[in-house]
Amino acid sequence: TGDGESSEESAHELRISKIRNGTVIDHIAGGHAPDVLAILGIDSATDEVVSVGMNVPSDRLGYKDVVKIEGRELSQDEVEVISLVAPAASINIIREYDVIEKNRVERPSTVEGVLSCPNRNCITTADEPVATRFEVLDDGVRCLYCGTIIRRRLTDHIDV
Ligand code: CTP
Ligand code: ZN
Known part of the structure; x- marks a missing residue:
C-alpha cells in the first residue's frame, strides 16, 4: 500500500469508510457497481450493510466503482460471474480492518x-x-x- 489510490485517498478524506470485517470489491469499471450488486443478490430489500462508490477517481482506471459489504465473504461462483462484468476487479477480504487477502478476478472458462x-x-x-x-x-x-x-x-x- 502507500502508492496510487491510497496516497491519493490519504491526502484528502476517505470517500467511503473503511470496513471492519467483510469484502471490498475494488477496481470495478465505472458504472458497473449495480451489476455487481445484482450478482450478489443485493437490491433495495437487502438488510446487509453495503457501501457503494460510483465514478470514484482512480489512478489505474480513470474512474472506478467500489462495493463494500460488511460481514460477508463471496462464494467462488459469485466471484466468477463478477469477473464477467468487472474483469479488472480486485476482491479484498477484510478482518479487523486489515486486508488479509487480495485477489484479482480471473476470467473462468x-x-x-x-x-x-x-x-x-x-x-x-x-x-x-x-x-x-x-x-x-x-x-x-x-x-x-x-x-x-x-x-x-x-x-x-x-x-x-
Ligand atoms: N478497505 C476498506 N476497509 C479496510 C481496509 C481496506 O474498505 N478496513 C478498502 C480500501 O479503501 C481499498 C481496498 O479496500 O479500496 C483495498 O485496500 P488496500 O489494499 O489498503 O488499498 P490499495 O493499496 O489502494 O489497494 P490496491 O493496490 O488493490 O489498489
Ligand atoms: Zn439452458
Whole structure:
C-alpha cells in the first residue's frame, strides 16, 4: 500500500469508510457497481450493510466503482460471474480492518449457478432444477445444457 489510490485517498478524506470485517470489491469499471450488486443478490430489500462508490477517481482506471459489504465473504461462483462484468476487479477480504487477502478476478472458462437460463424448456429451469452451467464466450455465455446464448445484459439473468 502507500502508492496510487491510497496516497491519493490519504491526502484528502476517505470517500467511503473503511470496513471492519467483510469484502471490498475494488477496481470495478465505472458504472458497473449495480451489476455487481445484482450478482450478489443485493437490491433495495437487502438488510446487509453495503457501501457503494460510483465514478470514484482512480489512478489505474480513470474512474472506478467500489462495493463494500460488511460481514460477508463471496462464494467462488459469485466471484466468477463478477469477473464477467468487472474483469479488472480486485476482491479484498477484510478482518479487523486489515486486508488479509487480495485477489484479482480471473476470467473462468465456465460459470456455475448465479445466472439462470432464459430458455423455459431448459432442464435447469425444471421443477427439480439442476444447477446452471454456462460456457464463457468472448461476448457472452452459452448454456451447457441447451445451448442458449446470453449476449447482452447478463445481469437480467440472475438466479435469486
Ligand atoms: N478497505 C476498506 N476497509 C479496510 C481496509 C481496506 O474498505 N478496513 C478498502 C480500501 O479503501 C481499498 C481496498 O479496500 O479500496 C483495498 O485496500 P488496500 O489494499 O489498503 O488499498 P490499495 O493499496 O489502494 O489497494 P490496491 O493496490 O488493490 O489498489
Ligand atoms: Zn439452458
